[in-house]
Amino acid sequence: MQWTTLLSDKRFGMEEYHERKHERTDFQRDYDRLIFSSPFRRLQNKTQVFPLPGSIFVHNRLTHSLEVSCVGRSLGNDVSKALMKKYPNGSVNFPEIGSIVSAACLAHDMGNPPFGHSGERAISAYFHEGEGHKLHQLVEDEGGRWEDFLFFEGNANAMRLLTHQFVGRRKGGFALTYSTMASIVKYPYASIFAGNHQKFGFFQSEEETYLRMAEELGIGHDAEDENKFLRYPLVYLVEAADDICYQVMDIEDACKLHILTAEEAIYLLMNFFEGNRLTHIKNVMKMVNDTNEQLAYLRSCVIGMLIDECSNIFINKESEILKGNYHSTLIKDISERAQKAYQDCSDTAYNKIYCAKEVLDIELAGYHIFSHLISTLTDAVMNPQHSYSKLLLQRIPEQYDINAPTTYGKIQCVLDYISGMTDIYALDLYRKITGMSLPAV
Numbered sequence: 342m343q344w345t346t347l348l349s350d351k352r353f354g355m356e357e358y359h360e361r362k363h364e365r366t367d368f369q370r371d372y373d374r375l376i377f378s379s380p381f382r383r384l385q386n387k388t389q390v391f392p393l394p395g396s397i398f399v400h401n402r403l404t405h406s407l408e409v410s411c412v413g414r415s416l417g418n419d420v421s422k423a424l425m426k427k428y429p430n431g432s433v434n435f436p437e438i439g440s441i442v443s444a445a446c447l448a449h450d451m452g453n454p455p456f457g458h459s460g461e462r463a464i465s466a467y468f469h470e471g472e473g474h475k476l477h478q479l480v481e482d483e484g485g486r487w488e489d490f491l492f493f494e495g496n497a498n499a500m501r502l503l504t505h506q507f508v509g510r511r512k513g514g515f516a517l518t519y520s521t522m523a524s525i526v527k528y529p530y531a532s533i534f535a536g537n538h539q540k541f542g543f544f545q546s547e548e549e550t551y552l553r554m555a556e557e558l559g560i561g562h563d564a565e566d567e568n569k570f571l572r573y574p575l576v577y578l579v580e581a582a583d584d585i586c587y588q589v590m591d592i593e594d595a596c597k598l599h600i601l602t603a604e605e606a607i608y609l610l611m612n613f614f615e616g617n618r619l620t621h622i623k624n625v626m627k628m629v630n631d632t633n634e635q636l637a638y639l640r641s642c643v644i645g646m647l648i649d650e651c652s653n654i655f656i657n658k659e660s661e662i663l664k665g666n667y668h669s670t671l672i673k674d675i676s677e678r679a680q681k682a683y684q685d686c687s688d689t690a691y692n693k694i695y696c697a698k699e700v701l702d703i704e705l706a707g708y709h710i711f712s713h714l715i716s717t718l719t720d721a722v723m724n725p726q727h728s729y730s731k732l733l734l735q736r737i738p739e740q741y742d743i744n745a746p747t748t749y750g751k752i753q754c755v756l757d758y759i760s761g762m763t764d765i766y767a768l769d770l771y772r773k774i775t776g777m778s779l780p781a782v
Contacts, residue, residue, distance in 0.1 A: 354513010
């Protein structure tokens, strides 16, 4: 892959449309377009890990995405400066890497359904072991890809949300630049090649879209597996920004919710440092007595250190990344000390945070609510002639094609609708269609 073709400001769906020039670059406009969009705004009411706040505010999908975007911008800016020194002729648009990565970071979770990962699991379970499995043969007989539903993936759904032309909407979806779009595709292959990993980058309906992107940006096929594409280089930076944020911020949130003590959280984050750096951090922390202030300072030090390490790894591995020979993630290649501390945070999160009662309760409730919505709405689109179906289908906004000609398309209509819901909207709809609550007239 070549940087000259990888950094393209061509807009998907608007290739033949020439707009007047603005002071902002096209990549900066991608960022602004996402920030002001309704799907991005709805992330404020989607669970990240913990239940949405009561008296204590913790991260939701919106605040997480904003923080990932900040870290991604720093990573991108560090990498762009290093690349400009490495290739000083100025013929490549390296200065915009920070803008591309920060915009992609904003979009990376936009395809995730409500209720955290339990939403994804509820979708997959419905088609694997629920009533949805009865549609398997019908989908495949019509030429549809069953694995798209069996391994439903938020990353692939983000690709669809950002590029699909929904009913009444403009061509190209968000009409983002090719480079920003390619930066969110962590798994550049179809669901039929997902294997045991059960991760993939695009649905059958968006496969042609990705092929156009790959051709435009010069993304080749993986030499070890012709069914898969090489990873777009900036994906590594978006992925690293996400890895840095969720791991560190989950520790801070757990402390605020008293799942971890302040001493436990500080100890975990202190482990990233040693020597003079550790001594300096301890001296600075003694300047304040407020535990939250100490934890915030320590968290910023960890994030800063991980940004430096990941950006340096990217530059050192740049040749391998461009050739498609880099098969790790940046966070896995950080220094031994940092890797041990990061793993300790990960183990603590798995053993104490993700298994906490508050987290399990929202997952259980979300799973049940989501399963019922999928089942009820899928039955309605498959049997639109039924009296109840006619009433229920009136609840689905007209941008979703309930009259799609194929079973695959009808199922996608339902998944488009419910994956775009907020936690509260999904709960409210569930209560109304089950008769648990009645609207005031």
